[in-house]
Amino acid sequence: MGSIYKQLLLQSKFKPSIMNILVLGSGGREHAFAYKIAQSSRCEKLFVAPGNAGTDTIAQNVPIGVNDFQAIKEFVKGNDIKMVVVGPEDPLVRGIYDYFSNDEELKHVLVVGPSQSGAKLEGSKERAKEFMSNHDIPTAAYQSFTAQTLQEGKSFLETLEAPYVLKADGLAAGKGVLILNDLDEAKSELENMLSHSKFGAASEKVVIEEFLDGIELSVFVLTDGKNYKVLPTAKDYKRIGEGDTGLNTGGMGAISPVPFADAALMQKIEDRIVKPTVEGIQKEGIDYKGFIFIGLIKVNDEPYVIEYNVRMGDPETEVVLPRIQTDLVDLLEAAATQTLDRVSLQIDERSATTVMAVSGGYPEAYEKGKEIVGIERIGNSIVFHAGTSMKEGTVVTNGGRVLAVTSLDSDFREALKKSYENLEEIFFDKMYYRKDIGFDL
Ligand code: AMP
Numbered sequence: 001m002g003s004i005y006k007q008l009l010l011q012s013k014f015k016p017s018i019m020n021i022l023v024l025g026s027g028g029r030e031h032a033f034a035y036k037i038a039q040s041s042r043c044e045k046l047f048v049a050p051g052n053a054g055t056d057t058i059a060q061n062v063p064i065g066v067n068d069f070q071a072i073k074e075f076v077k078g079n080d081i082k083m084v085v086v087g088p089e090d091p092l093v094r095g096i097y098d099y100f101s102n103d104e105e106l107k108h109v110l111v112v113g114p115s116q117s118g119a120k121l122e123g124s125k126e127r128a129k130e131f132m133s134n135h136d137i138p139t140a141a142y143q144s145f146t147a148q149t150l151q152e153g154k155s156f157l158e159t160l161e162a163p164y165v166l167k168a169d170g171l172a173a174g175k176g177v178l179i180l181n182d183l184d185e186a187k188s189e190l191e192n193m194l195s196h197s198k199f200g201a202a203s204e205k206v207v208i209e210e211f212l213d214g215i216e217l218s219v220f221v222l223t224d225g226k227n228y229k230v231l232p233t234a235k236d237y238k239r240i241g242e243g244d245t246g247l248n249t250g251g252m253g254a255i256s257p258v259p260f261a262d263a264a265l266m267q268k269i270e271d272r273i274v275k276p277t278v279e280g281i282q283k284e285g286i287d288y289k290g291f292i293f294i295g296l297i298k299v300n301d302e303p304y305v306i307e308y309n310v311r312m313g314d315p316e317t318e319v320v321l322p323r324i325q326t327d328l329v330d331l332l333e334a335a336a337t338q339t340l341d342r343v344s345l346q347i348d349e350r351s352a353t354t355v356m357a358v359s360g361g362y363p364e365a366y367e368k369g370k371e372i373v374g375i376e377r378i379g380n381s382i383v384f385h386a387g388t389s390m391k392e393g394t395v396v397t398n399g400g401r402v403l404a405v406t407s408l409d410s411d412f413r414e415a416l417k418k419s420y421e422n423l424e425e426i427f428f429d430k431m432y433y434r435k436d437i438g439f440d441l
């Protein structure tokens, strides 16, 4: 081959290309993705569907729902999108990855997220338990039941000790897990789930498992289906009330790294959980190019898996991504093209914290449309929008979780101080946030 041609070929091959990118979702997680992608020199045009008032300032919002695959297809074709980053689990569980890979016009597009069969690790608790059992991944002992085996389920509960853990098999918007102290209550809730559709179709099957007593943390992994990178750890605070009391929410704040996740624990997690998970995915021939969010519980010094999610967490993303120094588009592209072994992951050593400001009443009924003031005053934190929208030129609340204030500093206490100082500058009617994020550390 002539040397000039060779050179041109090399250039086209090794000069990183720039591309148009579409992020799917509308929460703080997607704002954090958009924030990092917008900083990349690899990104030409950035779109977020449907997005929020925060993504609107750094990308172009597109009024398309995350499950409207047909409309997404038309948009991707019409705007020369080269990469789609899927934020929430719903489109993954519905098979958006397969929708792209089975379509002649879309199959060249890089989709960051697992195939439908990979997404079952989150979409079905029973499937996740079977997978862990097949690959010797430490988790709580379990059995699963249907309406036909309700009596066996009740008898199984009698063999366990309180507290009793009941999990709806399917997606139930984070509400499908019940932890009950009383045996009779556990039996009646089992019956509500199996025979009276407590969580709709999600509870046609219920996993009953052993209660694990310990402290929770989450590990995030980016995989291309054979290689993986362990991303920063995080811990989130799910309950609405201080001291971890009251109803469960999507998450009221998060800290990264998790101070008690020392090198010894991380080594165990990598050897016993991360590696066997990625090997399991490979052995089972699952097409998986995306994030694995592993919910763990540390019992004494031993890690156990409590759940897999097939996406990043929210608000965990708001503390994990700001610590990643490697160009995010390079990382995502490497995951989608099975070349993760060729990129190195650089992590900011500082701690990141985020505190979520929510609408009064959340996670139950709350009002929307409240004007938000003060965001422009924040200098030394990043304000990620979650439930916000633009109304006649002003930013208003549009959801339960409204915004997440993320800060970085030498340790998590210093970072938290910044998040809290900056939250004092922001106001909307009935705004609430937990003042004790990190209280247990
Ligand atoms: P999941 O939706 O599976 O993450 O469960 C929701 C929450 O229930 C978790 O964040 C844990 O706090 C708790 N949980 C789930 N499984 C167990 C278990 N086996 N033992 C103790 N707590 C659990």
Ligand code: GLY
Pocket (backbone or CB within 6 Å): 174, 236, 250, 251, 309, 312, 313, 314, 315, 316
């Ligand atoms: N913060 C928990 C989740 O995203 O599932």
